[in-house]
Amino acid sequence: MDTQVIVVGAGPVGLLLAAELRLGGVETVVLERLAAPSTASRASTLHARTMEFFDQRGLAAELGTPPNDGAGHFGGLPLDLGGLDTRYPGQWKVLQARTEELLHARATDLGARILRGHLVTGLRQHPDHVEVEAQGPAGPVRLRAAYLVGCDGEESTVRQLAGIDFPGAAADKELLRADVDGIDIPGRRFERFPTGMAVAARRPDGVTRVMVHEFAFRPAPRTGPPAFAEVAAAWARVTGEAIGHGTPLWVNAFDNTCRQAARYRLGRVLLAGDAAHQQMPVGGQALNLGLQDAANLGWKLAAEVRGRAPAGLLDSYHDERHPVAERVLAGITAQSHLLLGGAEVDGLRAVFAELLTLDGVAEHLASGIAGLDVRYPLGPGDHPLLGARLPAFELATGPQRGDVLRLLRTGRGLLLALSGDEDRTARLAAELRPWAGRVDLAAGWPGHGTGADLAGHDLLVRPDGHVVWADTSGALGPALLRWFGAPTGD
Ligand SMILES: Cc1cc2nc3c(=O)[nH]c(=O)nc-3n(C[C@H](O)[C@H](O)[C@H](O)COP(=O)(O)OP(=O)(O)OC[C@H]3O[C@@H](n4cnc5c(N)ncnc54)[C@H](O)[C@@H]3O)c2cc1C
Structure with missing residues (x-):
């Protein structure tokens, strides 16, 4: 055997999983196709449960005190995340590149080997090991391990090679995003117009992030990011404002595709993060959901590899995390209707806005977004903390x-x-x-x-x-x- 566990993908989920496996005393190799860490602007929010887990591992302090924002939303309707019963209420603004840097340092400090420039192309399962093929910088590489985990994102090669189904709904709505310098437009938070919805937020450095959705637009699959001219044209149609003279620093589109792997484990192959579930990144839940998959899986897989795991422990990863993601995906789907629907959802939005004022409703939705409501169905017994996370004290x-x-x-x-x-x-x-x-x-x-x-x-x-x-x-x-x-x- 070349190593005990191979993790495919050095995104945030793969890196946290590698760190957890090393903490559990397991030899771990991470294969990553990119030669250098991504600097792309992606997720920017860590929610309370992720911060608590980072705290459990001594990582939260290394983030310093990131900016915190309690003003969240549910499908564009204001939702307070600042009053939750946790040491880390609110949304912690940490760029994904920084989270990955932190987790990379943690994984390598603990002894994980991260092989960059390695594109995984083949996978074969045997009764007692799994074999993977990759194209490395110096040519083809073959590695064998007891287990392999695909943390290789929503297009997951591992998922496809293992033949794991990925059922769900294709996109029917799309948002265009751009970070633009040199424009001066009013700030707006999920503002609804007759033909669409627009967001504009100016950063302290003067760059404005715009996000726009046209209610009637039906997306087709894209092969790359949209041109800035497309974003500017949609912005003009929805808001009546011109931003085409600005300088685009980053342009991107995302949609409401919603899919989930039918199983998170097939023999010696497992999936975690976006490889296991694809969702619209609304409310900043996508990254957090994946990190919590890694937290659930790491110690179980380490115990299995070291021969200490009781029967069924490794399968409890699917049994616990699949329903959690299913519920989060349902919440995201509900939000995508409220946020991206046209006049036909006005009534639904009015009812939802009213419900949010009732005792306990906002808190219920907020604790779901923050990941604090996860309570695995564990028994026997009825102690209120059974299955829930241990709160800080x-x-x-x-x-x-x-x-x-x-x-x-x-x-x-x-x-x-x-x-x-x-x-x-x-x-x-x-x-x-x-x-x-x-x-x-x-x-x-x-x-x-x-x-x-x-x-x-x-x-x-x-x-x-x-x-x-x-x-x-x-x-x-x-x-x-x-x-x-x-x-x-x-
Ligand atoms: C443009 C964009 C904007 C986003 N914005 C937000 C946001 O605002 N909020 C939010 O919560 N989420 C957002 N997301 C989603 C968030 O970034 C993901 O949920 C998160 O990155 C998932 O982490 P992951 O480790 O599961 O997968 P990824 O971060 O996708 O990492 C997968 C890794 O696997 C590697 N890989 C893939 N295939 C192979 C292969 N065959 N061999 C070797 N390596 C491979 C990739 O190079 C990559 O490094 C956004 C995503 C994108 C793309």
């Missing part, structure tokens, strides 16, 4: 206070003994001993804030930060076996 141990999320930096599981009962904690410690090296124990008392509600309970947390057992779920042993496998003394 201060943990007091004697006179010491520490941040509970720091305890997840190791990439191991975590048993939180919060009962304050020394005998009970000692019994848990004894029960946990055979899993030493896979699950850490921390005993203490939650400080003020969210954690105070947890006092008196014991919780088992997976390496991705999701709670899989509480003392109300019955005995601890079966949960340790289910998530961390039979103890082998390693």
